[in-house]
Amino acid sequence: MLLQQLVNGIMIGSVYALTxxxxxxxxxxxxxxxxxxxxxxxxxxxxGWYIYTLTNNLFLAFFLAMILTGLIGVLVExxxxxxIISKPNVITIVPLITSVGLFTLTGDLLRLIAGPNVKSLxxxxxxxxxxxxxxxxxxxxxxxxxxxALLFSILWFILNKTKLGLAWRATASDSEIAQAMGVNxxxxxxxxxILGYGFAASAGIMVGLLYxxxxxxMGDIPSYKMLAIIVLGGLGNPVGTVLAGLLIGxxxxxxxxxxxxxxxxxxxxxxxxxIVLLVKPSGLISKKNA
Amino acid sequence: MNExxxxxxxxxxxGGLKAIDGLDISLYREETLGVIGPNGAGKxxxxxxxxxxxxxxxxxxxxxxEEVQGKSSFEMARKGVARTFQISKPLRDISILDNVVASxxxxxxxxxxxxxxxxxxxxxxxxAMMILRRTGLEDFKDKKAGEVSLGYLRRLxxxxxxAINPLLIMLDEPCAGLSNFAINEVIELIMxxxxxxxxxxxxxxxxxxxxxxCDRIVVLNYGQKIAEGTPKEIQSNQEVIEAYLGEDDDFA
Numbered sequence: 001m002l003l004q005q006l007v008n009g010i011m012i013g014s015v016y017a018l019t020x021x022x023x024x025x026x027x028x029x030x031x032x033x034x035x036x037x038x039x040x041x042x043x044x045x046x047x048g049w050y051i052y053t054l055t056n057n058l059f060l061a062f063f064l065a066m067i068l069t070g071l072i073g074v075l076v077e078x079x080x081x082x083x084i085i086s087k088p089n090v091i092t093i094v095p096l097i098t099s100v101g102l103f104t105l106t107g108d109l110l111r112l113i114a115g116p117n118v119k120s121l122x123x124x125x126x127x128x129x130x131x132x133x134x135x136x137x138x139x140x141x142x143x144x145x146x147x148x149a150l151l152f153s154i155l156w157f158i159l160n161k162t163k164l165g166l167a168w169r170a171t172a173s174d175s176e177i178a179q180a181m182g183v184n185x186x187x188x189x190x191x192x193x194i195l196g197y198g199f200a201a202s203a204g205i206m207v208g209l210l211y212x213x214x215x216x217x218m219g220d221i222p223s224y225k226m227l228a229i230i231v232l233g234g235l236g237n238p239v240g241t242v243l244a245g246l247l248i249g250x251x252x253x254x255x256x257x258x259x260x261x262x263x264x265x266x267x268x269x270x271x272x273x274x275i276v277l278l279v280k281p282s283g284l285i286s287k288k289n290a
Numbered sequence: 291m292n293e294x295x296x297x298x299x300x301x302x303x304x305g306g307l308k309a310i311d312g313l314d315i316s317l318y319r320e321e322t323l324g325v326i327g328p329n330g331a332g333k334x335x336x337x338x339x340x341x342x343x344x345x346x347x348x349x350x351x352x353x354x355x356e357e358v359q360g361k362s363s364f365e366m367a368r369k370g371v372a373r374t375f376q377i378s379k380p381l382r383d384i385s386i387l388d389n390v391v392a393s394x395x396x397x398x399x400x401x402x403x404x405x406x407x408x409x410x411x412x413x414x415x416x417x418a419m420m421i422l423r424r425t426g427l428e429d430f431k432d433k434k435a436g437e438v439s440l441g442y443l444r445r446l447x448x449x450x451x452x453a454i455n456p457l458l459i460m461l462d463e464p465c466a467g468l469s470n471f472a473i474n475e476v477i478e479l480i481m482x483x484x485x486x487x488x489x490x491x492x493x494x495x496x497x498x499x500x501x502x503x504c505d506r507i508v509v510l511n512y513g514q515k516i517a518e519g520t521p522k523e524i525q526s527n528q529e530v531i532e533a534y535l536g537e538d539d540d541f542a
Binding site for chain 2: 158160161162163164165166167169170172173174176177178179180181182183184185187190191
């Protein structure tokens with residue numbers, strides 16, 4: 001029973017981490033809390049649904065939806081956020097409000113274009129239920145776990161093993177210095193958005209796949225839960241985001257299993273956030289001397 | 291002589307403030323040029339303009355004969371202009387080694403194509419280690435740059451500047467805030483660079499250091515050049531002494 005709950009918590013937590021990773025990558029470079037990352041989650045789910053309906057190929061749906069949403073992200077960064085943050089003396093609330101506006105606008109656009117009703121993916125996976133002793137994992141989850149692990153491995157590899165990733169880390173640490181090292185920070189910004197919105201899109205399709213439902217307001221809960229996760233992870237830190245996602249996933253599952261539904265599930269993320277910040281005000285993994 | 295840098299009629303205004311007001315400077319290969327002047331004379335602004343951090347209001351900058359004013363700072367870095375900062379700015383979240391490895395990548399950040407380039411090839415790491423040995427940072431290679439003391443950070447800044455294989459090294463008060471011991475170490479490092487024939491521009495508030503290290507000195511005041519010459523000539527220049535009176539007693 002406990003093992004099953006732990007596994008469930010880790011599975012849900014990894015999807016949370018994937019959802020929030022975009023916001024972390026974007027904050028890491030542009031210092032913007034991009035709520036519209038949750039819009040990318042919904043847009044990605046719709047694109048995935050659309051492509052899957054057309055081609056009946058789930059891998060293609062994931063792949064194309066992630067790329068398309070990532071490219072939309074680059075356009076959003078280049079034509080909306082960048083002009084705003086490059087103006088002198090912009091107060092930080094301006095891009096934040098912009099992102100809330102973008103998020104709301106996207107929800108309404110989805111409703112206008114795709115209609116208000118719930119779409120179902122109706123995917124039949126050709127893998128069976130995984131049963132190890134009492135532990136039981138559904139085929140959708142097996143698929144999601146493998147894909148999430150793959151995406152995080154790719155992210156880790158890019159950030160730690162390639163020149164592009166090194167340039168990204170340099171920019172995240174200090175963009176002025178990174179430029180003095182010859183790094184074009186526009187590329188780092190674009191990378192944040194391609195990966196960030198792409199990851200959010202994949203998370204959107206995953207959740208759409210799990211609950212077999214995609215609807216215009218599906219980004220609402222992620223929009224605030226992702227904030228709890230990225231702050232808990234120490235703002236802008238990819239490893240911290242994974243840990244925070246897992247911690248919140250585990251807390252939700254364990255509270256639901258052993259304490260019962262004394263409070264709405266989505267409140268737990270913020271409870272965990274408050275408790276951790278009381279003990280460690282800079283989040284799970286914080287920048288040193290920053 | 292081979293002219294590395296030429297500045298012509300440079301002006302940098304911030305609204306009504308004339309930080310640099312009509313400046314002409316030339317710098318030749320293998321030369322160490324000192325830039326001195328009281329606080330607010332425009333020294334750091336001059337660096338920021340040359341490095342592409344600021345776009346000049348007016349005037350021209352030539353690097354090896356090529357007109358470069360207004361280019362962005364990463365382009366200037368790729369053209370071989372290396373700088374250190376008055377307030378040490380390492381990449382705090384990454385290791386000392388990676389700070390240098392990141393600088394060594396200068397010509398390989400080719401946009402998204404750099405996704406297919408290894409960040410820590412053996413060759414790059416070997417080169418980085420060589421630079422760390424030269425700057426006395428070898429033992430700290432795995433420490434995060436935010437965790438070492440100011441003296442080491444200054445050396446790291448110089449290490450990073452060396453890593454981009456610079457045409458021109460610009461040092462902005464490399465000795466500020468250091469102990470006498472650390473100052474001597476930094477001076478020794480600069481003297482080594484000189485011996486190797488590097489072209490250097492040095493901003494230094496501490497005049498004895500400038501006098502010791504520089505071949506030629508330019509004195510700025512209110513964004514204008516008030517004197518230029520060898521350290522000896524500058525030392526006896528009446529206008530310079532007046533500009534510094536009450537500002538700094540280093541000259542006494």
